[in-house]
Amino acid sequence: MSALNSLKLVTSKKHQTVAPIVHRRNKLCAKLHEQLELCEAQQAGKTYAPTRLKTFVNKQTGERITAETIKRVKEWFWIGDTGKINLAVKYGAKTLTLNKKTKANAIELNSGEELINTLKSLKVAVLNGDLDEAISEVSEATRIAFIK
Template sequence: MSAIANLKIVAAKRPGALPQIVQRRNRLIAQIWEQTELAKAQQAGTSFAPTKFRSVKDAETGERRNVEMQKRIRAWWWTAENGRIHMHVKYGAKTLELAKGKTAIEIGTLADLIPTLDMLKAAIVAGELDAQIDAVSDQMRSGFISKK
């Protein structure tokens, strides 16, 4: 018996591109992953500094090359006046409105931050924040449209 006979062969077509909302969800999930890693590092007393590649031009030769740099990540959470931790959810530079007129989540303690981020990630995967993501991305996109 051949090895290929043991495999399940099907007729399938690979999709061209992901739908726009799925791409936006994935972007927000990646940002939540960064916030989770930042929170874990803060609890452990270490630093979290992911890297990114940036294209720079050499002044002498005029040649472009990619340089690895540290990516700056700002924490979405802060301590409020009552001593409890609050957190915004950001999509790009904009804050998502989670409920009508409400943009922050009250977490409590720093130990509850990572489970809250995990619940938020599950809500995004389920599509619960699609309307808010669309609203913010439309608002961001309108800033790039030239007015004649």
């Protein structure tokens, strides 16, 4: 009992849900991590093929089967007309507007190394909440599209 006396005891309750903006940040951060892994694999001359578990029903037996399949990861970057790399940040299928004034939706980069560094800094920016407004706009537009 003396061990408990030396500790600070409080009454606390764990929250079951996460704030929606924090959930969106985490979702975007996970996708940025996938893009980072994809870039690093391409730079090393390897392929990046993450796996996921997929559950489906066997039509003949009616049995539910869980199988590990390769997850398709689309690149968010491409070589532009000027020969430089363009990077668009996506939330779901929509591209985020990175600057409201100029309506810029892509980042122009010179090299693959700069692309990797930019993805790392974007990940930090998302966790700090710098893209919260853009994420909320895209999320709201997606939500409105489902309402009929």
